[in-house]
Each structure stands twice: as C-alpha cells, then as structure tokens.
Amino acid sequence: MAVYNVSLIGFGGVNRALVSLIRNYNDEWMKKLGFRLNIVGVSDLHLGSLISPNGVDAEELLKIKMEKGGLASLDGGCPDPRSMEVIRQAPADIIVEATFTDPKTAEPAISYCRTAFEAGRSVVTTNKGPVALAARELIKLAQQKNVGFEYEGAVMSGTPVIRLAKKSMAGADITGFQGILNGTSNYVVGRMEMGLSFNEAVAEAQEKGFAEANPAADVEGLDIRLKVVILANEILGANLKPDDVSCSGILGLTPADLEDAVSHGERWKLIGSAEKDEDGFVSAQVKASRLPSSHPLASISGATNAVTFSTELLGDVTVTGPGAGRIETAYALLSDIITLHHDRCSFTEKGDAE
Numbered sequence: 001m002a003v004y005n006v007s008l009i010g011f012g013g014v015n016r017a018l019v020s021l022i023r024n025y026n027d028e029w030m031k032k033l034g035f036r037l038n039i040v041g042v043s044d045l046h047l048g049s050l051i052s053p054n055g056v057d058a059e060e061l062l063k064i065k066m067e068k069g070g071l072a073s074l075d076g077g078c079p080d081p082r083s084m085e086v087i088r089q090a091p092a093d094i095i096v097e098a099t100f101t102d103p104k105t106a107e108p109a110i111s112y113c114r115t116a117f118e119a120g121r122s123v124v125t126t127n128k129g130p131v132a133l134a135a136r137e138l139i140k141l142a143q144q145k146n147v148g149f150e151y152e153g154a155v156m157s158g159t160p161v162i163r164l165a166k167k168s169m170a171g172a173d174i175t176g177f178q179g180i181l182n183g184t185s186n187y188v189v190g191r192m193e194m195g196l197s198f199n200e201a202v203a204e205a206q207e208k209g210f211a212e213a214n215p216a217a218d219v220e221g222l223d224i225r226l227k228v229v230i231l232a233n234e235i236l237g238a239n240l241k242p243d244d245v246s247c248s249g250i251l252g253l254t255p256a257d258l259e260d261a262v263s264h265g266e267r268w269k270l271i272g273s274a275e276k277d278e279d280g281f282v283s284a285q286v287k288a289s290r291l292p293s294s295h296p297l298a299s300i301s302g303a304t305n306a307v308t309f310s311t312e313l314l315g316d317v318t319v320t321g322p323g324a325g326r327i328e329t330a331y332a333l334l335s336d337i338i339t340l341h342h343d344r345c346s347f348t349e350k351g352d353a354e
C-alpha cells in the first residue's frame with residue numbers, strides 16, 4: 001500500500017474535479033488500486049497557493065471561496081500564485097500540471113515540468129503544450145532523473161488512446177490515423193446544426209468545461225493540431241512541430257453549409273489526420289471535411305471524440321469516447337497515476353527478485 005503526495009499546479013475545472021475524485025474515492029483506491037493520494041501543494045494564478053506538508057483535506061480545499069487569493073484562507077495558504085515554489089518546496093511525489101495550454105509557446109508548463117523533474121518529482125499532465133512542443137526533451141530529462149512523465153489526457157481526455165496505441169497495439173504497425181480530436185468544435189458544429197448561433201454554441205461549450213481558456217484555440221484548429229503532433233510523434237515515430245501541420249478550423253463553416261450537408265445525410269467534421277508513407281515520411285493536417293453518413297466518424301456527436309488508426313496487421317481500429325469534460329479529464333490524471341504506481345511496483349518487485 002502506498003500514499004502518494006501530490007501538488008496541483010492550476011486549480012481550474014480539471015484539477016478541482018480530481019480533488020472531488022480524491023474526496024469521493026481515496027478509500028476505495030486504497031483497497032482496489034493499492035494507493036491513496038495526499039494533497040500537499042496547490043498553486044493557481046487566481047486563487048493563490050498553498051503548501052501543507054501533512055496534507056490538506058480534499059473537502060476543505062473544495063470549500064474555499066473561488067475568489068482572488070481564496071487559498072489564503074487555509075493553513076499554509078497565501079494569496080499569491082507561487083507555482084515554482086510549490087513545485088520545489090512542497091514534499092510531493094507527483095506534480096499534477098493542469099494549467100492552461102499555450103498552443104504557441106507551451107509556457108509556463110514546460111518550465112514547470114522541467115523544474116519538477118529537476119526536483120526529483122514525477123509529472124502527470126493534461127496540458128497538450130509541453131507534450132506537443134517538448135516531449136522528447138522532457139522524457140529524456142525525466143529518465144535522467146529517474147522519475148515518471150505521463151500525459152494520457154493530452155489527447156481525447158480520459159479515453160485511452162496514447163498508451164493504447166503505443167503499448168496494446170505495439171507491433172500492429174500503425175501507418176496513420178484520422179480523428180475527431182476536439183470536443184468543443186464538434187459540440188459547436190452539432191449545436192449549430194440544431195439552430196444555435198456560433199456564439200451561443202461556444203458559450204455552452206465553455207459552461208460545460210470543454211473549451212480552452214481561449215476557445216479560439218478550439219475553433220481555429222490549434223488544439224487539434226497539437227493533438228495531431230502528439231499522436232504523430234508518439235505513434236508514427238515522427239518529429240513534427242505544430243507549424244509542420246497545415247491547419248484550418250470551423251470558422252469558415254456557415255449555417256447554410258451545415259444545413260446543406262444535413263439535408264444530404266452528410267455531416268461537417270473537423271478532422272485531424274496523419275499518414276506515414278513508404279519512406280517513413282509523415283504528413284499531417286487539420287481540416288473541416290464533409291463526410292458521407294457511411295463514414296465511421298460522421299455519427300460522432302457532442303464532445304465525444306473518435307480516432308481511427310490504420311494498421312498493417314489489424315486493418316482499421318477505431319476508439320471512441322469522451323474527448324473533453326472536467327471529470328473525464330481528471331480520470332486521465334488518475335490513469336496516469338495508476339501507471340506511475342504500476343511502474344514503481346514492478347521496479348520494486350524486480351529489485352526484490354535480484
């Protein structure tokens with residue numbers, strides 16, 4: 001049985017959902033998964049920060065006022081966001097990084113990951129930026145420091161895709177993929193098909209916790225572009241940067257375009273795809289496409305995502321499930337922590353056997 005100390009960097013929708021899971025399931029996790037989580041640090045741009053070496057009660061943390069400096073009301077709290085201090089000084093085994101995704105620089109998240117590794121702490125993150133822009137460097141640093149780095153939630157939130165494709169489908173020889181990889185844009189197109197205006201549909205997606213802090217990233221295709229880069233690099237062995245992926249979003253789609261497609265039994269979908277040619281060159285794109293109803297991605301609605309992998313040995317394999325949402329994404333963090341726990345257990349068992 002293990003207790004993992006965690007520090008939460010960013011205390012928005014996803015990390016608050018993780019705290020509600022900790023409150024509701026910690027005892028069950030101890031019985032079923034073999035560990036429990038103890039929150040020793042929190043930092044948030046708006047709410048301030050907290051260092052609590054013995055651990056803060058999840059219920060108390062969820063009760064703070066969501067106002068500027070709100071964390072100062074708890075023991076060990078202060079009104080300023082001191083993310084680096086929390087990462088370095090709170091005695092965490094695992095840093096849970098869930099600040100906003102900056103699609104251009106991926107900062108400050110990259111620096112948070114580096115600092116965590118330098119301090120000997122593992123990182124789990126749902127932030128697409130550091131994974132798309134700096135995965136190789138960060139994986140190498142984590143290995144050098146003998147700590148873990150997991151980021152399942154960076155693509156399709158809690159629906160297993162990255163580990164599934166890398167581990168369970170290893171050897172199937174994946175040659176490409178195409179998918180609906182952004183919940184907000186898919187939700188918005190669906191609501192516009194039902195007659196809502198673009199702005200009304202985006203406001204709903206924000207309210208439901210699907211949208212990025214700046215929803216332009218969702219509707220302009222920048223968020224999908226990061227996910228395409230992540231999948232292409234992780235699964236097709238590419239070394240793409242976002243600028244290598246041609247990208248357009250859903251802004252050009254008019255209600256008339258959507259209506260015309262629906263009247264012909266077709267659907268507009270924002271699709272991210274990549275393909276590896278015989279020489280191993282990977283090309284990738286993000287583009288709105290009008291799909292016939294027979295297409296496996298045509299019926300994917302709302303914030304649901306789906307990706308079809310083309311493989312040499314299995315043919316096409318499609319995975320579908322939630323692509324956004326607070327609890328769904330918090331689950332991805334839990335799945336990352338479970339992976340770190342399994343890695344630690346197998347390392348300990350190997351050590352015992354030697």
Ligand SMILES: NC(=O)C1=CN([C@@H]2O[C@H](COP(=O)(O)OP(=O)(O)OC[C@H]3O[C@@H](n4cnc5c(N)ncnc54)[C@H](OP(=O)(O)O)[C@@H]3O)[C@@H](O)[C@H]2O)C=CC1
Nearest residue numbers: 010012013014044045046098099100101126127324325329
């Ligand atoms: N929500 C979802 O469905 C999914 C989200 N993700 C990713 O997970 C991450 C978190 O998402 P979500 O919780 O929804 O986003 P939110 O915007 O709800 O939360 C992010 C929080 O981080 C805070 N923050 C921003 N910068 C910093 C910083 N430098 N130090 C400390 N705190 C900071 C923000 O404060 P402030 O509000 O003051 O800026 C905000 O409270 C994002 O990167 C997102 O792209 C991934 C998959 C799905």
Ligand SMILES: N[C@@H](CCO)C(=O)O
Nearest residue numbers: 182183184210211212
């Ligand atoms: N804003 C993103 C969150 C998940 O990465 C989406 O709507 O898909």
